[in-house]
Amino acid sequence: MLMQRQIKRLCFVVVSILLSFNAFAQRGTGDLGVVIERATGSIQIIETTHNTSLARITGMGDLSHATVVYSRDEKFAYIFGRDGGLTKIDMLAHKIVKRIIQSGNSIGGAISQDGRLIAVSNYTPGGVKVFNSKTLELVADIPASYGNSGKRSKVVGLVDAPGEKFVFSLWDAGQIWIADFSKQALAKNHNKPRITKFKNIGKNPYDALITPNGRYYIAGLFGEDGMAMLDLWHINKGVKRILNHYGKGEKKLPVYKMPHLEGWTIAGDRAFVPAVGHHEVLVINTQNWTEAGRIPVHGQPIFVMARPDGHYVWVNFAVPRNDTVQVINTETLKIVKTLVPGKGVLHMAFEPRGEEVWVSVRDKNRVNVYNTDTYRLDSSIKARKPSGIFLTSRAHETGL
């Protein structure tokens, strides 16, 4: 009798294992991604081998301006919503694992080098919250207080940096902070992160980037023409201003949308970033961090993203010129292609090796996939007011 029961239980276990094997083990996650559907608070899980949609997951609140990072095994996506929602998604089971509302208004986040921590930058109340990536339990709360009155600043440009650090910028305060979560720092500081602050870095940093090697953190300034750079190998040298007064003498155009700095890259010894208030892409010499040129483009650039091989840079634009994408050759600095996918081109994502690029076209309710050599439209999938596109290869990029 006992034997029979044991066999029965064993059979149950074997069948369960086989079932789960059947459901999950037949595919990996390396070719997956998430498309944000702003209008319906939903996402689609897509795959880039055949360019299809695998699932839609709903119930994620306000996903305007949402961003996504991935666990190091690419099994889980963490979605940061504008409404302060943080949602953990199982990319294979197509399910919400956990969802919390961690603030009133958030703008983005990053996962730590070792994958244990998720940091979110918040507008309301201004600061950074750090969570356990497994459980989404709060690990640390870092209010972005500044000045004598304890006012709190909105936080932007949050990235992860080598050494279990997060680096971020304070929009209202004009500061850059480093939060060090390394074991050494925690041990010395009663299990709290060590915060290093850099003041007077410039007016209104709006976003920031970190170089792919994790060395340079660069914040774009909205309140003045220039960028603030911190060399994380030599933080004792402080923050240095680069590209100072790049728009000097020119009339600044109205800025209808804040540009983004994520997605930039270095091509050879040059980097490409959006100018603020000018219809130009700025070229930076990364040997000495001086301006190496300007490329007149169709409108105010929003994303300036390099194809993974660095040979071409793709640019989209702010309203009212957001129906167009331009491609720049990074050697000649010439525009080699202008595509007009339709109104509301909000985001682009290159497949990890760059042969195709995914482009969201909000007003057409479509995500288009283009061949990056021929510019041919390879595929197009339906989506409800798509905005951000985030592929799992982000799991292995410093900063995200």
Added chain:
Amino acid sequence: MACFMLVSATVSAGISASRKAELHDLLLEDCGACHGITLKGSLGPSLRPTALAGKSKAFIVSTILHGRKNTPMPAWLGVLSRDDASWIADQLLNGTTGAPD
């Protein structure tokens, strides 16, 4: 005042249904980019009727068209006409933007 309201009502009525649909999208997507899609505020302040209480329509129209100095609020003149701005101001003041809660 009554005269002003009458004029603005006539002007708003002059906007085509398709333009209204475009403006509605712009209100949520592009104003919403800074003010939040709920218009409850984000980088920019709340544009909900309670937050705008006490502000005149003329002030709101002027802010939309000419922007606000020393803030990121841009001048939308050129993208939006005075009629467009007037229609948007009406939606904001009346709370008829359709912004989600």
